Amino acid sequence: MFERGFVTYSNASKSEMLGVPFWLIEKHGAVSEDVARAMAGGALTHSQASLAVAVTGIAGPDGGTPEKPVGLVHFAAGRPDGPMHHERVVFGDLGRAEVRRRSVERALSLLRSLL
Numbered sequence: 001m002f003e004r005g006f007v008t009y010s011n012a013s014k015s016e017m018l019g020v021p022f023w024l025i026e027k028h029g030a031v032s033e034d035v036a037r038a039m040a041g042g043a044l045t046h047s048q049a050s051l052a053v054a055v056t057g058i059a060g061p062d063g064g065t066p067e068k069p070v071g072l073v074h075f076a077a078g079r080p081d082g083p084m085h086h087e088r089v090v091f092g093d094l095g096r097a098e099v100r101r102r103s104v105e106r107a108l109s110l111l112r113s114l115l
Helices: 011-018 022-028 033-045 096-114
Strands: 052-057 072-078 085-090
Touching (some): 022 033, 033 052, 033 072, 085 096
Antiparallel strands (some): 052 072, 072 085
């Protein structure tokens, strides 16, 4: 059953809705392992969910850098009583829609692996 979802596109929403410390975003960037883990943890803290997944990335067409290229996506998923799992994937500059589509598939796959 789907309990709830959080759409936290902006840095402010990540902090306000999920409790991601703003200093963490400033230190590592919104697209990072640390922020993805904090987002998933925040989703668990701010809901009754038994599983949570977080996705943060650069779908394009703009926004990429040499260190964080278009197509980079960080995933984190976990349970309240277990470890937080993380995956870093570089899909490449496949177009915004395709990066988003593949991100959804990967996020659902990560959730399935925790069932």
